[in-house]
Amino acid sequence: xxxxxxxxxxxxxxxxxxxxxxxxxxxxxxxxxxxxxxxxxxxxxxxxxxxxxxxxxxxxxxxxxxxxxxxxxxxxxxxxxxxxxxxxxxxxxxxxxxxxxxxxxxxxxxxxxxxxxxxxxxxxxxxxxxxxxxxxxxxxxxxxxxxxxxxxxxxxxxxxxxxxxxxxxxxxxxxxxxxxxxxxxxxxxxxxxxxxxxxxxxxxxxxxxxxxxxxxxxxxxxxxxxxxxxxxxxxxxxxxxxxxxxxxxxxxxxxxxxxxxxxxxxxxxxxxxxxxxxxxxxxxxxxxxxxxxxxxxxxxxxxxxxxxxxxxxxxxxxxxxxxxxxxxxxxxxxxxxxxxxxxxxxxxxxxxxxxxxxxxxxxxxxxxxxxxxxxxxxxxxxxxxxxxxxxxxxxxxxxxxxxxxxxxxxxxxxxxxxxxxxxxxxxxxx
Numbered sequence: 001x002x003x004x005x006x007x008x009x010x011x012x013x014x015x016x017x018x019x020x021x022x023x024x025x026x027x028x029x030x031x032x033x034x035x036x037x038x039x040x041x042x043x044x045x046x047x048x049x050x051x052x053x054x055x056x057x058x059x060x061x062x063x064x065x066x067x068x069x070x071x072x073x074x075x076x077x078x079x080x081x082x083x084x085x086x087x088x089x090x091x092x093x094x095x096x097x098x099x100x101x102x103x104x105x106x107x108x109x110x111x112x113x114x115x116x117x118x119x120x121x122x123x124x125x126x127x128x129x130x131x132x133x134x135x136x137x138x139x140x141x142x143x144x145x146x147x148x149x150x151x152x153x154x155x156x157x158x159x160x161x162x163x164x165x166x167x168x169x170x171x172x173x174x175x176x177x178x179x180x181x182x183x184x185x186x187x188x189x190x191x192x193x194x195x196x197x198x199x200x201x202x203x204x205x206x207x208x209x210x211x212x213x214x215x216x217x218x219x220x221x222x223x224x225x226x227x228x229x230x231x232x233x234x235x236x237x238x239x240x241x242x243x244x245x246x247x248x249x250x251x252x253x254x255x256x257x258x259x260x261x262x263x264x265x266x267x268x269x270x271x272x273x274x275x276x277x278x279x280x281x282x283x284x285x286x287x288x289x290x291x292x293x294x295x296x297x298x299x300x301x302x303x304x305x306x307x308x309x310x311x312x313x314x315x316x317x318x319x320x321x322x323x324x325x326x327x328x329x330x331x332x333x334x335x336x337x338x339x340x341x342x343x344x345x346x347x348x349x350x351x352x353x354x355x356x357x358x359x360x361x362x363x364x365x366x367x368x369x370x371x372x373x374x375x376x377x378x379x380x381x382x383x384x385x386x387x388x389x390x391x392x393x394x395x396x397x398x399x400x401x402x403x404x405x406x407x408x409x410x411x412x413x414x415x416x417x418x419x420x421x422x423x424x425x426x427x428x429x430x
Contacts, residue, residue, distance in 0.1 A: 013197075017263055020201030027202065028209025043206035050200030053193045054273035057186055059146040062272060063158045064183040065297035070162030071176050075290040082399060086295050089395045090303050091340050093242070097234045097305040097387075098339040101313030102332055104230050110223035110314060111321025151272070155301050187276045194264060194277065201267045208378045220376045223318050227380045230310040231387040239394050247401035249411055257285040257414030258393045265389035269381045274389050275300040285414050286407035287396045295399070299392035304355070306384030306391075309339040312359040319360065319369030331363050338362050 024043070031039040073079035137156050139145045145153035165172035240251030255262075261278040268274055279296040283289050313335050320327050338359045360367055373380075400406035 013260065016198040017201055017267055020198035020267070021205055024202040024205030025209055028206035031206065031210035040207070040210045043203050043210055046199060046203030047207045048203070050193070050196060050203060050268075051270070053196070054190075054268060054270050055149065057190045057193065058151065058270075058272050059149055059154055060182070061186045061190065061275065062151055062154050062297070062301060063146075064179050064186060065275065065293075066155055066158035066301070067162045067165070067179050068176070068183050069294040069297045070159060071165050071172075071179075072290050072293045074166060076288070076294075078403070082291055082403065083294070085399045085402070086298065086395060089398055090299065093234075093238070093305055093391055093395065094303075094309045094340045095336060096238050097230075097309035097391075098313045098336045100233050100238070101226075101230050101310035102317070102335065104226045105314045105317035108222055108226055109317075109321060110226050111318040112222075151301060190273070190276055193273075194268075197264055197267050204267070204269070204378065220373075223314065223373075224376060224380060226314050227311060228383050230314065231306050231383045234305055234310065235387050235390050239390060242394065242398055247398045247406070249397070249401060249406070249408070253411055253414055254285065254394065254397060256416045257281050257411070258390060259416040261389050261393060262386050266382045266386040269378070269385045271300045271304070271385055271388045271392065274385075278389050278392055281414075282393045282396050284410065285393070285397055286410035287400045288405055288407075291400060291405065292396055295396040296392055299395060303392045303395065304384075304388045306387030307381075308355050310387070311380065311384055312339060312356050315356050315369075315373060316359055316363060316365060319365055319372065320363075322372060323366050323369060325365055327363070334362055335359060 027039060027043060030036065031043060073083065076082060137152055139150070139153040139157065142157065144150070145157065165176055239254070243249050243251040243254055258278075258281045261274055261281045264277055265271065265274045271278075275297060278300065279292055282292045282296055287295070316331075316335055317327065319325075356370055356373070357367055360369060397406065397411075
């Protein structure tokens with residue numbers, strides 16, 4: 001190992017992330033203010049490559065993680081009860097999050113005074129409707145969902161395979177052994193990508209600043225502030241309250257233990273890409289591994305308080321105001337319904353366009369409104385994904401505490417230290 005590599009390894013990962021964030025902002029500002037085209041292109045390619053590497057692992061990772069997580073439930077007492085309680089708390093926290101999003105939107109009127117008009121919007125490339133959502137769950141073949149990265153269909157196939165394996169019992173043991181090995185291999189490979197997150201941060205943040213600039217962000221100042229404030233209220237208000245009153249544990253310890261996953265989610269903007277780290281921190285917080293290996297992959301594909309609750313609620317109000325479409329109480333109830341039931345449409349990928357179009361089509365709002373928010377989306381997606389991942393770790397902690405299976409000693413000793421790579425032990429160096 002070179003002296004540089006040894007020095008880099010000693011630098012805390014969060015410091016590397018923050019350094020990448022600062023450097024990205026500076027390079028992005030430089031590229032835009034001095035009109036340096038090569039720097040603008042370089043930042044774009046570095047950011048795109050990092051996201052592309054994350055997406056490369058998404059399809060197989062989701063399939064094997066869901067498959068293994070379902071079969072792991074056979075090792076847990078009261079598995080059906082734990083699964084139902086997990087789903088219940090997913091829904092409860094989503095309802096609270098969407099209520100906060102609606103309240104902020106009604107109080108601040110984010111679409112007023114922006115200078116934006118309906119002509120500024122354009123139809124999105126990918127849209128969602130309830131028909132597409134319901135009929136799109138079942139794939140037409142087993143290959144297309146992987147090549148087109150349709151995570152919802154991959155989840156469906158994995159769930160069917162997992163349930164079938166449980167029914168087969170010992171006959172499925174070789175398949176399960178293979179699936180567990182493949183999952184470990186994927187997590188190992190993904191960990192190498194995660195270690196590149198500081199470089200990815202430079203590219204993603206730098207390109208956002210270089211391409212959009214502060215002037216554009218200024219047009220969306222109220223909306224951007226609403227998204228960040230709403231996510232902060234959920235993450236640092238609602239979640240600690242649930243931990244203190246429902247789980248009866250110290251909220252500060254939760255954030256210490258979960259911090260590596262939260263910061264990586266902020267940078268990568270991918271719940272699925274962060275999933276191996278989320279599972280590790282959840283286990284470090286005292287949640288039994290057998291339960292965490294079910295709850296975290298399940299949450300990474302369905303639990304989206306940032307992308308599927310706060311954001312579409314605020315975005316619907318924002319777009320309705322731009323297009324001068326009045327919303328009533330029934331519309332707000334529909335937004336809450338879509339947020340709870342349709343959150344699987346986001347499927348843990350970077351961005352929340354499909355979820356937003358699903359919300360808009362349900363309300364009858366113009367889908368061109370999505371185009372108004374695309375430019376600012378990368379800036380919003382960082383905070384949304386961090387909130388998603390915090391919730392994906394929180395619910396297993398709450399459920400485990402309520403079911404008296406949480407290791408309180410492990411929870412109390414959780415630290416913010418980096419998570420080791422999810423792999424078998426490395427051989428000692430000669």
